[in-house]
Amino acid sequence: MLLEINRITVPPGQRVLFKDVSWKEFEAILEDLGEHRGARIAYDNGTLEIRKPLPEQETGKVLISNLVEILLEELDIEFWSLGSTTFKNQIMTQGIEPDNCFYIQNEAAVRGKNRLDLTVDPPPDLALEIDVTSRTHPRIYQGLGVPELWQFDKGTLTISLLQKDGTYQQGDRSQIFPKFPLTEVIPQYLNQAKTAGRNKTMKAFRAWVREVLTSF
Template identity: 35%
Template sequence: MFAVISPEKIDIPPGSLFQIPGSWDEYESLSQQLGDRSIPRLKYRPGKIWFMSPLPEHGRNVSLIADAIKAILDHLEKEYEAFTPITMKLPQKSGIEPDYCFYIDNWQAISGKKRINWKVEPPPDLVIEIDITSYTDINDYLLYQVPEVWLFKKEKITIYRLENNQYIVSNRSLYFPNIDVLNLMANCFKVADNRNTSTAIKQLRQKL
């Protein structure tokens, strides 16, 4: 199966990743052409446009991590807003589509808003990225100053925290400092692989 990109059609085989030369205007045109479709995902860096069509395991993994974060937030009785899909844009500079994002400390700043102005509004507090096709670059989030990114790659989660304008690997989350989230998530994936995701989340809630 071949990829098709034309003014009439965008069709990318599952699991595909590739880039083409392109301007911001061309990226915007492709985004409008896709409309509400979440596949393929697009990413823009000056002069380049990336296309990625995720595999089914991509969606399963991001849903499990997001549900686990919600369970932890509920346990801590923290209010939040969560979004997926969402497109973050800084004209002429960047266009990215995180798999899932959470507003935890700053949920009130965007509560009830239909659109987010990334030049004015605060960035998500926490972003989840699933990387199966080597599509994700943590530094894409530097322009937005996202405080924390969880990257799931090669069957494990790595936590990146923003410190002094660079991302540093950390064993603890800024938002759950007293919880060993890496160990909890490793167990969640183990249970999900052996049984299913609903059982994994149920057992997580019991442990909390």
């Protein structure tokens, strides 16, 4: 399996699936691939997916992450962004690497940790995926207990909220940022960045956040 993985080149925007991969093989593959790579990994009960984002997906990831950070800064909420860290739970036989993720409510619980194991550590409070068509990803985040999953695809932001029964339900508002109509506003600011530039867009978004906060 490792030999096969090392020989495969995944083109940007494409994914490769492997069936009947054991947990031991999954961990060996992660070790062999290393942390400094462009591909993302998802593992769900024996099925391994390796995908490589397009450059525009990386741009979307960075910009949306910047907007989330501005929200957290203006709300004066401590957070920790862990990027595409591998999250896995051997008991659930699931693992995934989001495009980005944030520890917010659970930030203090993971502060200073270099490695996380979801059998003992809490999951991130918010995971972000860009232009992902795989239907297995929400199920993996569900199984790992991630409270919020944001998926940005074809100009639309979808927010999935974890319910008490352990399943996701799509919501109009984030539970982390309930005052803000983010599904409407974030796509608008991403489009603005294409013409106005990154810095002007971020300043405008920060001003909008402050305006919303003063209205309450």
